[in-house]
Every structure is written in C-alpha cells, then in structure tokens.
C-alpha cells in the first residue's frame with residue numbers, strides 16, 4: 069500500500085484534479101484538508117485536518133492520495149516524511165514559480181521521491197523552462213499536462229476523467245491526438261504520468 073502527496077504552497081495549480089484522478093486510477097482513497105469538490109467526485113474521500121492526517125498510522129492505510137489544500141498547517145512535515153511519493157504541480161508563471169521553488173526546496177529536505185507535473189502548459193517553452201528551473205533539485209521525473217478543459221468538464225459532471233471519457237464516445241477522440249497533430253494530446257500526457265505512478269506504487 070502506498071501514500072502519495074499532491075502538494076504545493078500555491079493554490080490553483082491543479083492539485084485537486086490531479087489528486088482526484090490519480091486516486092481513481094490507482095484505487096486509492098483521498099484524504100484532504102480542503103473541503104472542495106473532492107467528496108462529490110470521489111466517494112472514498114475523508115476530509116480532515118493535516119494534524120489529524122499526521123496522526124494516522126500510514127502503515128495501516130490502503131492506497132491513499134493526500135490532496136493538500138492551498139495552505140500548509142501543522143502536521144505537513146511529518147506527513148511528507150512518511151509519503152512514498154510526492155507529486156508537485158507547477159505552473160510556468162513567474163510569481164508562482166518562485167513559490168514552487170521554495171516549496172520544492174522544503175519538500176526535498178523531507179522526502180527524496182519527488183516528481184514535478186508541469187500543469188496548464190500552453191507551449192513547449194513552459195515545460196522546458198520548468199525542467200530548467202528545477203534541474204539542480206533531485207527530481208525523479210517531470211511530466212507535462214497541458215492546459216485543458218478536460219478536468220473542469222469532468223469535475224463539473226461529478227466524474228473523474230476516465231468515467232467522463234467513457235460517458236460519450238466522441239470525447240476520447242476530442243481530447244486525443246488529432247490527425248497530423250505534432251504535439252502530445254492531454255490523454256497521451258495523462259497516460260505517461262499515470263503509468264509512471266502505477267509503476268511506482270506497484271499497481
């Protein structure tokens with residue numbers, strides 16, 4: 069069983085959609101201190117404070133994803149130290165990057181298994197810049213998830229992306245790779261990310 073943290077100091081970087089869909093794809097429960105849409109979309113969710121989460125015996129948890137609200141409270145340090153994997157969503161925007169660097173700096177002192185997901189990218193330079201900014205940190209892997217309506221549209225229907233894509237056959241081709249398209253589609257990017265995660269946790 070494994071515990072994955074999805075965390076950054078800044079809000080609005082895509083933690084919640086990533087946490088929900090990671091949990092769904094890996095049969096995990098979600099623990100969160102953020103009273104957001106999470107419970108609606110993922111029934112196996114428990115809202116509790118970070119202090120309460122930090123007091124749990126991680127060894128007896130089922131596969132778990134922890135969605136940290138956009139703020140850090142007491143308990144964070146001890147949670148991060150005990151997670152098997154730390155997922156940090158990062159956006160290539162000057163003000164949020166600075167806070168992300170500080171966050172990764174702190175997180176890397178607590179946990180050696182950190183991956184960065186470049187979210188909401190709009191061009192190739194976004195992902196390249198993020199990899200450059202974090203090149204001196206010991207980051208295990210970088211993934212890209214381009215800016216998309218897929219997460220919002222599925223969450224608005226109360227669904228994870230997989231359930232949403234299955235709800236209407238046309239959606240998979242709408243979000244998949246178009247003929248002659250050179251860049252990766254969001255579905256290809258998600259697949260790379262989730263394959264890595266599943267491999268990491270042995271699912």
Ligand SMILES: Nc1ncnc2c1ncn2[C@@H]1O[C@H](COP(=O)(O)OP(=O)(O)OP(=O)(O)O)[C@@H](O)[C@H]1O
Nearest residue numbers: 079080081082083084138188213214215216219220
């Ligand atoms: N590639 C992407 N990855 C993640 N989210 C994306 C992406 N493209 C667009 N979004 C949208 O960006 C928004 C960011 O998510 P959200 O505000 O829930 O982030 P958060 O980090 O959980 O914030 P908070 O700290 O406030 O909980 C969502 O509405 C999501 O649908």
Ligand SMILES: [Mg+2]
Nearest residue numbers: 083084102104
């Ligand atoms: Mg959130």
